[in-house]
Amino acid sequence: METKRVLVVGGTGYLGQHVLLSLSRIKDSAPYDLAFTYHSNSNLLEPLLDAIPHSHAFHVDLATGDGFQSIASKFGQPHVVVNCAALSVPRVCEKDPDAAMSINVPCSLVNWLSSFEERDTLLIHLSTDQVYEGVKSFYKEEDETVPVNVYGKSKVAAEQFISKTWPNYAILRSSIIFGPQTISPVKKSLPIQWIDGVLSKKEQVEFFHDEFRCPVYVKDVVTIILSLINKWIIEGKQMKLLLNVGGPDRVSRVQMAETVAHVRGYNTSLIKQVSASSVYRGVSSPADISMDISKLIQTVSISPTPFRDGVILTLDST
Numbered sequence: 508m509e510t511k512r513v514l515v516v517g518g519t520g521y522l523g524q525h526v527l528l529s530l531s532r533i534k535d536s537a538p539y540d541l542a543f544t545y546h547s548n549s550n551l552l553e554p555l556l557d558a559i560p561h562s563h564a565f566h567v568d569l570a571t572g573d574g575f576q577s578i579a580s581k582f583g584q585p586h587v588v589v590n591c592a593a594l595s596v597p598r599v600c601e602k603d604p605d606a607a608m609s610i611n612v613p614c615s616l617v618n619w620l621s622s623f624e625e626r627d628t629l630l631i632h633l634s635t636d637q638v639y640e641g642v643k644s645f646y647k648e649e650d651e652t653v654p655v656n657v658y659g660k661s662k663v664a665a666e667q668f669i670s671k672t673w674p675n676y677a678i679l680r681s682s683i684i685f686g687p688q689t690i691s692p693v694k695k696s697l698p699i700q701w702i703d704g705v706l707s708k709k710e711q712v713e714f715f716h717d718e719f720r721c722p723v724y725v726k727d728v729v730t731i732i733l734s735l736i737n738k739w740i741i742e743g744k745q746m747k748l749l750l751n752v753g754g755p756d757r758v759s760r761v762q763m764a765e766t767v768a769h770v771r772g773y774n775t776s777l778i779k780q781v782s783a784s785s786v787y788r789g790v791s792s793p794a795d796i797s798m799d800i801s802k803l804i805q806t807v808s809i810s811p812t813p814f815r816d817g818v819i820l821t822l823d824s825t
């Protein structure tokens with residue numbers, strides 16, 4: 508049987524690296540041929556290629572599509588694309604809406620996939636919980652999307668574009684992804700490591716008591732992606748899936764900090780509770796975008812890691 512080709516777009520990012528590493532470690536009769544794209548961080552390539560020596564790295568700009576043709580000629584049509592590339596920082600998107608739209612709506616990627624004769628590559632695309640307005644708890648996939656910032660708007664536009672133009676996809680609306688650092692460390696601050704860092708200074712820090720999320724452990728997101736790839740490769744049935752991807756716990760920013768403090772043995776009086784409305788962060792942030800994840804559990808038979816367990820695993824790895 509032909510070895511299946513998997514392309515991770517945004518392979519140098521936080522999730523992309525975790526996905527690549529797990530795909531490279533699959534030890535069964537049919538390992539995958541792996542390729543990934545990078546954009547500005549070519550400095551992250553060496554450790555990544557050392558860890559995954561048989562993978563192929565390609566420079567691609569999603570805003571223009573430059574680089575995709577080279578993948579077609581050197582790697583071929585992928586059986587699966589996992590799109591982890593994005594302008595993923597809401598503040599950055601707010602400052603440059605044109606860049607956010609041109610990168611986060613994967614027109615160039617889908618146009619490239621459409622250029623192949625067989626229109627059946629499985630596209631697994633990362634979206635966000637920030638497609639929801641944030642005015643109630645436990646959003647379901649069928650709830651209306653009302654993004655409050657440019658990042659969320661670009662992700663809604665991406666979802667609409669993919670579902671209209673590509674026949675075989677899984678869109679994952681992910682909450683905050685947390686977990687260990689990557690093989691080639693990413694520059695952006697990671698949520699649990701950041702909380703640990705500020706609390707370890709033993710100075711009082713402000714956290715919001717009224718902003719709620721369902722943070723998801725990175726290895727659970729990877730398991731979900733691997734399971735969807737497997738489903739497509741084994742069953743060969745095209746899918747049109749939209750899934751909330753969150754952890755099992757709805758927590759405020761204060762509760763996230765308290766969990767880190769308990770695990771590390773820091774004094775919780777360092778955590779000063781403030782309202783999110785008291786601080787302007789350069790971008791509107793939805794208040795409560797906790798999600799109902801029953802469809803996820805039913806579709807991929809996973810029981811996502813409780814937040815506290817994920818925090819312990821994350822801090823153990825540092």
Ligand SMILES: NC(=O)c1ccc[n+]([C@@H]2O[C@H](COP(=O)([O-])OP(=O)(O)OC[C@H]3O[C@@H](n4cnc5c(N)ncnc54)[C@H](OP(=O)(O)O)[C@@H]3O)[C@@H](O)[C@H]2O)c1
Binds near residue numbers: 548693
């Ligand atoms: N991390 C989270 O907590 C979280 C939560 C919800 C949803 N998500 C979504 O999940 C996905 C992965 O997130 P992440 O945290 O792994 O993101 P990330 O660490 O910021 O990585 C983003 C990736 O996109 C690539 N990229 C940026 N601009 C590009 C361009 N113009 N052309 C091609 N590639 C470009 C980057 O390449 P270079 O580094 O080489 O420039 C990098 O590989 C994103 O769609 C994000 O919106 C993430």
